[in-house]
Amino acid sequence: MTSSYWHLEQRRLGRDGAIPDTYFDAVILGGGIAGTAAAYHVRQARPTWRVALVESRRLASGATGRNAGFLLAGTADHYAVSVERYGRAIAREVFAVTVGSHRRVREFLAANPGMECGYRPCGSLTLAVSAEEAEVLRASAEMIREDGFDVRFSETDPLGRGFHGGIVNPHDGGIHPVKLVRALAETSKAEIFDDTEVFSLEADGRGIVLDTPRGKLRAERALVALNAYAPLLDGYFADKVSPVRGQVLVTAPVSKRVLEPVVYANDGFEYFRQLPDGRFLLGGGRRDFAATEIGYDDVAAPDVHGFLDAFKDRYFPELKDVPVEHRWSGIMGFTPDGLPMLGRYRDLPNVWFSLACHGHGMGFSLEVAAMAARMVTQGVVPELFDAARCAS
């Protein structure tokens, strides 16, 4: 079992004791960014509702507390690839969702100035590792601009480290994911039950009943935000959401600033940033280890970390002797078509799900959670991510 650098800031926010013998207005399963942000939005929309948030470990124990904290516009695919995959209109709409999500993060932080979340509006670079990738990025930048967003293409590597140029997006940023989750959870005033695994979810005549080790939790309606773990609760998701593992390392603090923006490289398979305290964070390696980086095992895979070490030393040779202090893994939820999946549960009334933001759940976070909250409060499934497309 690994734990991340961000987990040093993890706190228990949940309450002890038995689950109250009452009907909550809504219960949210999963205390990652999807669940906590949905709890926040549900309570914003329905301030009088009693909302429970149930998490098997601590908040942000899953992918959310193990990511790189990038707030990037777009999906993992370069824009030209998204256009080919989904068509221009959908690629644009998805990009707009992520831009809107980042705006919501900024608005949330502005409205809650006491909540320090390590936010840095530092911009991003998406860099090519080959001349071919640079051509895809050049075409992507042109289309992104045509579609009304502000990015530019750089012919040369802005870092001067041997990349082949790429896209500069001055509007992207980075954040501390565990602090953001904590801030959303605290602000939501949802009632948190952590260390509480949900074993099952059933209708009980009036609403929903969850079976947990601390007793039954009853609610009028529920949102399943378990991401990669959803298939473990319900086999219905088994052919729709797959667990895919990612790996990250963080060095000891580096006194010199080597990098300001967050950086995506090699079709997004590698990503790196320098944290506010000077530490260098690098994640990725999945392209070469795709066959083994799947499933639920939480291990810092030595072969992938060997790859990451070599990548770091190649592009940042001055960091060669800086010790790596944290290595961890995290499990993401992937759908077959690369898009998040939101919808209504097939045979339970008033049960909804919001899953699988792939490797961009921080980028999608507040906007997708607002969509999830609209499902729970108004019954409206967002057409863009409607799970009907994955039905079997």
Ligand SMILES: Cc1cc2nc3c(=O)[nH]c(=O)nc-3n(C[C@H](O)[C@H](O)[C@H](O)COP(=O)(O)OP(=O)(O)OC[C@H]3O[C@@H](n4cnc5c(N)ncnc54)[C@H](O)[C@@H]3O)c2cc1C
């Ligand atoms: C290595 C790595 C790097 C990444 N980097 C970035 C990045 O820089 N930017 C970005 O936008 N995205 C990134 N991502 C993706 C991002 O982390 C995810 O898309 C996002 O965190 C998913 O959030 P979630 O809430 O849906 O899932 P999770 O965070 O996995 O939350 C699901 C929660 O459900 C809980 N749970 C599971 N089963 C049960 C149960 N039965 N009962 C109760 N609780 C249960 C789990 O403990 C977990 O806390 C990265 C992911 C990884 C792994």
